[in-house]
Structures are given as structure tokens and as C-alpha cells.
Amino acid sequence: MLLDNRDSARKGKAVEHLVAATCILASGFELNVSTSLIDDEGVDLVFHRREHSRTLAVQVKSRSTDGSQLQRRGRFVATVRRSTFRPRADLHMLFVVIDTAQGLFGPVWLVPSDELASRARVDSRDRYRFVASIKPGTRDQWRPYRHSRAELPGRILEILATL
DSSP states (O other), X not given: OOOOHHHHHHHHHHHHHHHHHHHHHHTTTOEEEEEOSSXXXXXXXXXXXXXXXXXXXXXXXXXXXXXXXXXXXXXXXXXXXXXXXXXOTTEEEEEEEEETTTTEEEXXXXXXXXXXXXXXXXXXXXXXXXXXXXXXXOOOTTGGGEEOTTTHHHHHHHHHHHO
């Protein structure tokens, strides 16, 4: 299924809301999530623990299971423009595999922005290139950041505790 720009933006927003709702529910309502009205700083979701002030900013990049890289090669591929990317301790990248037919997501990679900046290859268009295997037994460099849908809320809570 090929998406035009309108469908791509709709899919991206839908995935952000799906992730947010899942994290709120699966954390036993311990997590709260805000969305950006304007996404000019590369932040899609802002997580915080209920009754706490620390926040975790997250930029979401999703790819569908019907995409060619995922289907044929078992790889999740995404890019982030270096010119607008500002790594910092409270910013993580969330790379999300989405099954649009089922309305489900996972696996995900929750990568600290400074790790992405130091580990990802820069392509010819001056973008960080994130490439991770979706195969269960992989040992690629992004494996430590890979989580299931069920693990994601707990990992976000752990990160919030360290900020």
C-alpha cells in the first residue's frame, strides 16, 4: 500500500496517539502524555509520571509492516535530519513498527538522542540513518534499545526516574 503525503501524516499522527494511549493504559495510568500542537522542534510526545515534573520528549518515527524494507529485508529504516536534530538528555527517538491492518505496534526502539547522534551513520543527504533488524535473535547495535509494546511504558518510567 503506497501512501501519499496526506495519508503519511495521518498515519504518523495515529501512531503517536496509539503509542500515547497504550502507554497511559499499560502503566496503570501512572504515565501522562502530551502531544505537540506544532512539531517544529522534533517533539511528538512528552511523557511524565503523574504528580511529577520531570518530562521525556519523544520524536516518533514509524514504518508499516507492509513497507518493502520490513517485508523483504526484515529491517526498520528511518532517517533524521542532522540540521534540525538537537540531541539532549531528555529527548529520545521512538522507532515504531506498525501493523496497520491489526491496529497494533511493536517492536519499538527507544533510543536516547545522544546515542542516535553518536552511533547512526550519516547519509549523503546529511541525515542520520537508523537501520535495525526486526528479527527476534538479532544482535545489531540497536538491540539494547529494542522493546515490545508491553515493555515500553515500564522503560519510559525507568528513564523518567533517572532524569
